[in-house]
Amino acid sequence: MALPSTRPTTEGGAEVRIVEIRDAVLPMRGNIRNAYIDFTKMTASVVAVVTSVVRAGRPVIGYGFNSNGRYAASGIMRDRMIPRIMEADPRDLLDDSGTNLDPHRIWQVMMTDEKPGGHGERSVAVGTIDMSLWDAVAKIEAKPLYRLLAERYCGGETDAKVWVYAAGGYYSPGKDLTALQDELRGYLDLGYTTVKMKIGGAPLDEDRRRIEAALEVVGGEGQRLCVDANGRFDLETALRYGEAMAPYNLCW
């Protein structure tokens, strides 16, 4: 019997289940720097959740990756999170319909026997797997994730537009004001109206010159430029920067 193509189908009619969870550690290879860290040795985790669901002869796979700046969380995933999921009863990982994975239930399984706390490391491990799971869930339902989430949690309503900005303007060896301006102009050429740049990784005077160079390019009387000191400042430096930033009328 042929099932409608939007319903999950598995080889041999088997239950929807997770066949395998793979993770890889990838170097970010960025020669950039903010006020806190340099990214030369930065890594990220990439996760693939391979499901038993087959579409067009190929397994449905959900993918996820973690944000730049926090390093791969491979150890925590391989030692704890992935084994817990793979050792669970596959039926306990499904939603009530039994036809798709349930990221909430899998989250509970991942967090079994975990004490509170773990910010910034364990949350990367859990979050990267969680992203892969939601990607798999949407693919199994054959819908974009934004639509699936809107249907489940927002009465089906979606926003036609989402405000975004380009996050760049890092420090980097030999990068002068012209290079910074060229970079930001590149974002505007891509269609971005607002850009963010790093501050706090150079003396205030130099950062001021960088900001003024950026403002020449982005315009908008300051409201198209954001700055990010990455939480590096002590109180005194923060106040000094705050006073110096005030006249620029920045977006933030």
Add this chain to the structure above:
Amino acid sequence: MALPSTRPTTEGGAEVRIVEIRDAVLPMRGNIRNAYIDFTKMTASVVAVVTSVVRAGRPVIGYGFNSNGRYAASGIMRDRMIPRIMEADPRDLLDDSGTNLDPHRIWQVMMTDEKPGGHGERSVAVGTIDMSLWDAVAKIEAKPLYRLLAERYCGGETDAKVWVYAAGGYYSPGKDLTALQDELRGYLDLGYTTVKMKIGGAPLDEDRRRIEAALEVVGGEGQRLCVDANGRFDLETALRYGEAMAPYNLCW
């Protein structure tokens, strides 16, 4: 030339340096449970900092391990902390005298390019290596660590006695009130005057019976017994437990 035996000596007169940092992941194999987690799959990291200092023909090695309940932090140590230490200039890891390791400087090296945050995971990785370093520092100075710390940070004064308590009274399959009492009696036999037991992993009535059984053994009108709910309670449960505990006059 023979150096005094309390001064560091290295093979061939080489500088004091870290030759190798090894870590191992060990299962805790505990069939115990508190209100939050069960320890069946608990692991711990054990670290050995092998130094170039030789005593009686053997290298001085500092050892460390992490506390039960947080899992091994092998991934973070192997991926980030240990490589940073081993790639640093060995001279940057020494104190001003150049004859011993400096845990504070090594801590800075370990935390290079790390964002703020990381409680409960990264702190385990850093802390376990830090413990090994202090053990190595004390061994290189041929002193107990407590004395070395007292000399450096407390004008040489040490306490003749330190108040301690025995932390036990976990939940465990088939463990009845008699078994709990036998366990606590064992701590008293070892010389402990105060014991701690777990609560919050059973209904309040059962926990109350466990506490009353414990009090029969430890005596002291409640002041020799502490209870630990491991942060599991919501507000309502905490208040309910608090009211139920009040009459026992517990140590905490």
